[in-house]
Amino acid sequence: MTARLLPSLFLAFFLACALVQIPFARYLKNRPVVEKIGYVPHAELLKMGSADQKQFMAALLVSKVLTYFGGVTQQAERKVVIPMDIRGIHRHLEGALKLDPYNMDSYYFSQALFVWDARNVPLANSLLDYGMKYRTWDWYLPFFAGFNSAYFLKDYRKAADYYRRAGDLSGSDLYQSLAGRYLQASGQTDLAIAYLATMEKGARSSAIKKAFGIRLAAFREVKRIEAALARYRSENGKSPVTVQTLISSGYLAPPPRDPYGGEFYLSPEGTVSTTSKFAFAPKGKKP
Amino acid sequence: MRFVMFITLKGFFRDRLVHGLLISLVFFAAIPSLSNLSMRQVTELSITLSLSMISVLQLVLAVFLGGTSLWKDIERRYAFSLLALPFSRGRYLLGKFLAVALFTLGVAVVLGCVTCAVVTIAAASYPPDRPIVWWNLLLAIGMDACKYILLSSFAFLFATVSSSFFLPVLGTLAVFMVGSASQGALEYLGSSEAATMAPLFKRTVSYLYYLVPNFSAFDLKVNAIYGIPVSGRGMILTLLYFVAYLGAVISLAMLLFSRREMK
Numbered sequence A: 001m002t003a004r005l006l007p008s009l010f011l012a013f014f015l016a017c018a019l020v021q022i023p024f025a026r027y028l029k030n031r032p033v034v035e036k037i038g039y040v041p042h043a044e045l046l047k048m049g050s051a052d053q054k055q056f057m058a059a060l061l062v063s064k065v066l067t068y069f070g071g072v073t074q075q076a077e078r079k080v081v082i083p084m085d086i087r088g089i090h091r092h093l094e095g096a097l098k099l100d101p102y103n104m105d106s107y108y109f110s111q112a113l114f115v116w117d118a119r120n121v122p123l124a125n126s127l128l129d130y131g132m133k134y135r136t137w138d139w140y141l142p143f144f145a146g147f148n149s150a151y152f153l154k155d156y157r158k159a160a161d162y163y164r165r166a167g168d169l170s171g172s173d174l175y176q177s178l179a180g181r182y183l184q185a186s187g188q189t190d191l192a193i194a195y196l197a198t199m200e201k202g203a204r205s206s207a208i209k210k211a212f213g214i215r216l217a218a219f220r221e222v223k224r225i226e227a228a229l230a231r232y233r234s235e236n237g238k239s240p241v242t243v244q245t246l247i248s249s250g251y252l253a254p255p256p257r258d259p260y261g262g263e264f265y266l267s268p269e270g271t272v273s274t275t276s277k278f279a280f281a282p283k284g285k286k287p
Numbered sequence B: 001m002r003f004v005m006f007i008t009l010k011g012f013f014r015d016r017l018v019h020g021l022l023i024s025l026v027f028f029a030a031i032p033s034l035s036n037l038s039m040r041q042v043t044e045l046s047i048t049l050s051l052s053m054i055s056v057l058q059l060v061l062a063v064f065l066g067g068t069s070l071w072k073d074i075e076r077r078y079a080f081s082l083l084a085l086p087f088s089r090g091r092y093l094l095g096k097f098l099a100v101a102l103f104t105l106g107v108a109v110v111l112g113c114v115t116c117a118v119v120t121i122a123a124a125s126y127p128p129d130r131p132i133v134w135w136n137l138l139l140a141i142g143m144d145a146c147k148y149i150l151l152s153s154f155a156f157l158f159a160t161v162s163s164s165f166f167l168p169v170l171g172t173l174a175v176f177m178v179g180s181a182s183q184g185a186l187e188y189l190g191s192s193e194a195a196t197m198a199p200l201f202k203r204t205v206s207y208l209y210y211l212v213p214n215f216s217a218f219d220l221k222v223n224a225i226y227g228i229p230v231s232g233r234g235m236i237l238t239l240l241y242f243v244a245y246l247g248a249v250i251s252l253a254m255l256l257f258s259r260r261e262m263k
Helices: A005-030 A043-049 A054-077 A086-099 A104-114 A121-134 A140-152 A156-170 A173-184 A188-202 A206-236 A243-248 B002-014 B017-035 B042-075 B078-083 B089-125 B134-161 B166-190 B199-211 B221-226 B232-258
Strands: A264-266 A272-274
Touching: A043 A086, A043 B166, A054 A086, A054 A104, A054 A206, A054 B042, A054 B221, A086 A104, A086 A121, A104 A121, A104 A140, A104 A206, A121 A140, A140 A156, A140 A188, A188 A206, A206 A243, A206 A264, A206 A272, A243 A264, B002 B017, B002 B089, B017 B042, B017 B089, B042 B089, B042 B134, B042 B166, B042 B221, B089 B134, B089 B232, B134 B166, B134 B221, B134 B232, B166 B199
Parallel strands: none
Antiparallel strands: A264 A272
16 A cells, blocks of 8 residues: 555545534434433442442442433423333442442432332332431431321321431431421421422432422422312312312412423312323323 | 662653653543532542542553563563662562552652542532541542552562563453452352352352452542541551562562573
């Protein structure tokens, strides 16, 4: 090969690179989000293979999950709802916690996702119990577990125990009083709003903050309906059949709006529910 | 011996190793920004990234400096002229090793100072829930340096019996992986998940556990990141283990090198 040919050869490859670059970048940009969570090796294998980089690997796994979650949330806002790979996320977070059981980001994200989106509260609480063995100083973990126990599992005794622990660790009377309120099983929506507001305020990731913000907005609407419902009952001596009754009789203005696209309704037990179940509906399905 | 050590150290500076390390400072400069990706532990992530960076750099130094320092002298025949001087081969090897160890310690001190600055910046932007335990951070960097000095001794050991740099480099990497995983492997074999494994395999692994170096005791990253107290007794035992194991490996390397046929 003569030296004269080399510049031409370089130019040819350079042009080929430039030509491939655009479709290649487009492919990566439009690659389905579901592909991006990927595979994670078995936790024990990961632990042995990470050598002395366990905490770094854990941080990488959490950041991968966060990027994936951010992508799916972004798609949901564009009305393209892709089912989230909850099992994949669980595998990643489990791996991260095996590598670094102190990693707070993993617990925080588990709480944000497994409780509300996956509705797998026992799984979230088992992770929180695991974390409490290591992060013995952290009041956030019993605070999360207490909320889950009371609000979702209706296990008020356990919730009170968790809140007592959170109160002892934080030195705050608030959690002691929450423990008392949970034992009475009252004010569920108020407590959900207080909890979501705390979570939203502390969230640093924009995707997580947005997710909590949407949920908080939905619960504030529930609270508004509950207040109108209580007024209607006290003034009319009976319960309305539908949310529409509250609107048409002037108790509820403006009409409530579910940010998840669902419709609020009154359950036969007289509580406020929504057809969206506080989650974006999967693609092609109506909430 | 001091003369060999001084010459070797001078060689590291002549080979512009310091320039390479200075480039790594660019990565350190990016750590405060990268740490902001964390949801709840910005300062902790800055410590994680800094300690990981130090570990990676020291691993590269241990593998390549330790693995090629002696080999290069033999390959370029510098060793032959030096060995003509009135000191033993063992002292020559020890001088070279001490130069690598000293350089590793120096790098740890410099990068430790950089880490303190980086963590301070990250903590100022997002204060941690728990105060940073600086002593733990310095101890983690110090113990990491000890670990990589021990690893360098393996590189020297392999270099004494090898005529190419493949064995020292790849052998040291293998020792690093095995030494880092040995504790985890033993714990896994003792768990219920490994109940179905062959008893012979389990016994072999448990014997190997005592033979191969155990680097997990030197890893204090979790203590530095989350401010978890360090066991004083554990540190004393680890340092004793370090001195004993290092002495054994280096003396074996000196023995093998003194008997090596040099052509």
